[in-house]
Amino acid sequence: KAGVTQTPRYLIKTRGQQVTLSCSPISGHRSVSWYQQTPGQGLQFLFEYFSETQRNKGNFPGRFSGRQFSNSRSEMNVSTLELGDSALYLCASSLNGDVEQFFGPGTRLTVL
Amino acid sequence: TQLLEQSPQFLSIQEGENLTVYCNSSSVFSSLQWYRQEPGEGPVLLVTVVTGGEVKKLKRLTFQFGDARKDSSLHITAAQPGDTGLYLCAGLPMDSSYKLIFGSGTRLLVRP
Numbered sequence: 303k304a305g306v307t308q309t310p311r312y313l314i315k316t317r318g319q320q321v322t323l324s325c326s327p328i329s330g331h332r333s334v335s336w337y338q339q340t341p342g343q344g345l346q347f348l349f350e351y352f353s354e355t356q357r358n359k360g361n362f363p364g365r366f367s368g369r370q371f372s373n374s375r376s377e378m379n380v381s382t383l384e385l386g387d388s389a390l391y392l393c394a395s396s397l398n399g400d401v402e403q404f405f406g407p408g409t410r411l412t413v414l
Numbered sequence: 415t416q417l418l419e420q421s422p423q424f425l426s427i428q429e430g431e432n433l434t435v436y437c438n439s440s441s442v443f444s445s446l447q448w449y450r451q452e453p454g455e456g457p458v459l460l461v462t463v464v465t466g467g468e469v470k471k472l473k474r475l476t477f478q479f480g481d482a483r484k485d486s487s488l489h490i491t492a493a494q495p496g497d498t499g500l501y502l503c504a505g506l507p508m509d510s511s512y513k514l515i516f517g518s519g520t521r522l523l524v525r526p
Contacts, residue, residue, distance in 0.1 A: 306456070344516055344518045345502065345504075345519075346516075347513050347514065347516075350513065358513050360513065392456050392457070394456075394514075401445040401447070401464065401506055402462050403459070403514060404459060405456030405458070405459075406456050407454075407455050407456050408454075
């Protein structure tokens with residue numbers, strides 16, 4: 303069974319731009335969660351989607367948004383990029399948002 | 415605020431030594447997971463513990479969930495250079511908000 307895939311793996315943007323990251327969950331998994339990982343803050347929860355609905359949200363500004371499609375694939379969008387948005391963005395899938403989440407390799411975003 | 419505190423933050427040991435990593439909280443979790451992450455990659459799930467007092471073994475790794483489900487430990491016996499990485503604990507809060515709370519991580523270096 304293929305794992306969680308994320309595209310692109312690396313991205314360089316400049317301040318003020320926007321970016322869209324994509325995540326394809328493990329086949330059959332209906333829940334996708336997004337996390338931001340930085341050296342200073344560690345892994346922080348962004349949001350979780352289940353059956354195309356956002357079920358939970360972390361403490362991030364509205365510039366961070368996401369969506370999930372009927373095939374469970376998910377995208378997250380960051381608008382008006384700031385230098386502090388530079389991070390590894392990870393998505394994780396699980397069957398129903400339950401105990402076991404499986405992570406993708408992440409997208410390394412650098413904002414210049 | 416639900417927090418998971420991991421200790422130690424950094425650990426550098428010689429091959430063959432034993433070590434224990436701790437994950438503590440004042441909150442109760444319905445389950446707790448341990449992940450290992452290598453540079454530039456997503457966390458890889460090692461184990462999930464769900465029952466208070468539960469002990470699970472994975473080769474040289476022993477995981478324990480505290481009786482009160484507020485803490486956990488990871489013990490590695492006879493560490494090898496391949497064990498090098500960032501170890502993360504993550505808990506699912508009792509309110510079942512589908513939001514994994516991550517510890518700050520323990521960076522382990524096993525020297526040959």
